[in-house]
Each structure stands twice: as structure tokens, then as C-alpha cells.
Amino acid sequence: MRTEKPTSMSVWTRPSRQRRDQPALSREQIVAEALALLDAEGLEALSMRKLGTRLNAGATSLYTHVSNKDEIIELVVDRVYGEIDVPVPASASHEDWRAAALGFGENVREVLLRHIWIASVLGELGMANLGPNMMRLTEDMLALFETRGFDLESCDIAVKTIWGYVIGIATTEAAYLTTLARSGRDEQAWMETVRPAVETAVRPYPRVRAMYELEPRRDVQDARQGYFQVGLNCILDGLEARLPG
Structure with a gap:
């Protein structure tokens, strides 16, 4: 046979x-x-x-x-x-490590938004972790968290948590930027165009409306960057709180 x-x-x-x-x-x-x-x-x-x-x-x-x-x-x-860089902290101090960890997250987001088509495929690449650049990246990420005092198991949890957050945010942004590119408008002009529709949509929902009204009309790119950094800082706070002592 x-x-x-x-x-x-x-x-x-x-x-x-x-x-x-x-x-x-x-x-x-x-x-x-x-x-x-x-x-x-x-x-x-x-x-x-x-x-x-x-x-x-x-x-x-x-x-x-x-x-x-x-x-x-x-x-x-x-x-x-292979374009993603993992900064090496100058020391194991909270300040140096935190700056490196934030820099890493921002580097991942920047690279993925440089190649916005990637949003359509990341969820379908089950074996992507076996590529040589991803292997190198994983090794460097584990080393980054090890520097702060995480044991290997905790490093693995931390890396997956950070990676999941950044990929999720960047994928959503990439999909949005793809739609924006198809419109032929810049981001600020697009937001001003859709603002009346957004205001109409939130009107029946008091909490959503109040949240929207609290949002200052600042540059939308700065706003996206700010939200990303706040979320990443919250995750790093939680991870550091798990450290002994």
C-alpha cells in the first residue's frame, strides 16, 4: 500500500x-x-x-x-x-527597563503601520513563529524581560501579553489606515468629514456621547499614539506588579 x-x-x-x-x-x-x-x-x-x-x-x-x-x-x-528592534536597557533599573520596554512596543507598532497590508494576514499565519527573524525577535524580547528580573516562565507570559496588545492595536489601526488610503484623503480631513455622522450616532447613548464630548479635537495621529502609550504603560504596570518584592 x-x-x-x-x-x-x-x-x-x-x-x-x-x-x-x-x-x-x-x-x-x-x-x-x-x-x-x-x-x-x-x-x-x-x-x-x-x-x-x-x-x-x-x-x-x-x-x-x-x-x-x-x-x-x-x-x-x-x-x-526583521525590521523590529528590541532596545537593550542601559541597566536593570525600573527607569531604564521601562524606557526599553516602551521603545520596543512603539517599534513594533511603527513597523506594522509601515506595512499596513499585514493586518490582513497576521491571524492566518499559524507557523510565523518559526521564521528566523521571529525567532531572533522572541529571544531578544525574553532577554529584555529577564533583565528586569522576570523568570523565564514570567518572561514568556509578559512577551505574549505585550505582543498580543501591540499586534491587536496595530492591526486595527492598519485596517483603518487602509480604508483611509482608499478614500484619497488625509486623516484629519477624513475625521472632520465623518464627525457629523459620529455625533448623530452617539446621540442616543449618554455615556458614549459624554466620552466623545470629552475628547479634545486634537490631531488624530497624536491621539492614536497617545492611546497606544497609555495602554502599553498600563500593561507594563501590571507586569511589574507581579515581580517578587
Whole structure:
């Protein structure tokens, strides 16, 4: 009885393909061009055929390195993770560690908002944690919390908590910015346009209306940044409170 080989679920879990001759394209070239295409035109524009055309190669040339479009996305997402920097605190003091932890969270958000298409795929990449850049990032994040005195298990909890918060916020922002880009307006102009509709929508709800009226009409980008920082500080407060002593 013939046994079929199981289908790989990820580019990170299947064996590398071996070739005797030198392929015309490198994996790095494919990933760099795919990233440029995604940043310029969004996720809907990515296809094996279009990517091959941009690389002046047939789509079949891409299959030397990847099995399908999903594997390209996995590789590109790991490339994006490689742009994230984890600051090293100058000391284990509360002040130095806190500045590094806040800097890390802001770096993640900044990178994800630089590539807003990523909001559409992060929830579908179950094996993204196996990529080399994500592995390096995880190691550096664990080291950051270890510096403050967290044991390894607590480091893992802290990293997952911070990562979950930042990814959640950045994904929501990226989806909003995608809609904004499609409108052809800048963010401040967009908010002024929708303000009458918002005021009408909140009118029947006294608490929501009061909250909205308390919000100063400041620059919306500054407001998003401020909300993010407040939330991140609250999480760090809670994590530090778990430290012994």
C-alpha cells in the first residue's frame, strides 16, 4: 500500500528543495520584490504571475523556492519582523527597563503601520513563529524581560501579553489606515468629514456621547499614539506588579 507524504503547512516546516544548478532567482530577490509589491499595491495585487513579471522571470522560476503564494507571504512577514528592534536597557533599573520596554512596543507598532497590508494576514499565519527573524525577535524580547528580573516562565507570559496588545492595536489601526488610503484623503480631513455622522450616532447613548464630548479635537495621529502609550504603560504596570518584592 502506497503512503502519501503529508502536505507541508508552512514554508518553515517543509524540507528545503535541493537543486544542482544555480537558480536564476534567489529567495532574497523574491522576498524583496514581493514586499515592494505588497507595500505599493496591497495584498490583493500579489500573485505568482505578477511577481514573476516584476522579476522578469516566469512564475515557474518562483517554485524553485516556494510552493505557493502563501509561502511567499510567510517569508515576507518574517522579513518585516526583521525590521523590529528590541532596545537593550542601559541597566536593570525600573527607569531604564521601562524606557526599553516602551521603545520596543512603539517599534513594533511603527513597523506594522509601515506595512499596513499585514493586518490582513497576521491571524492566518499559524507557523510565523518559526521564521528566523521571529525567532531572533522572541529571544531578544525574553532577554529584555529577564533583565528586569522576570523568570523565564514570567518572561514568556509578559512577551505574549505585550505582543498580543501591540499586534491587536496595530492591526486595527492598519485596517483603518487602509480604508483611509482608499478614500484619497488625509486623516484629519477624513475625521472632520465623518464627525457629523459620529455625533448623530452617539446621540442616543449618554455615556458614549459624554466620552466623545470629552475628547479634545486634537490631531488624530497624536491621539492614536497617545492611546497606544497609555495602554502599553498600563500593561507594563501590571507586569511589574507581579515581580517578587
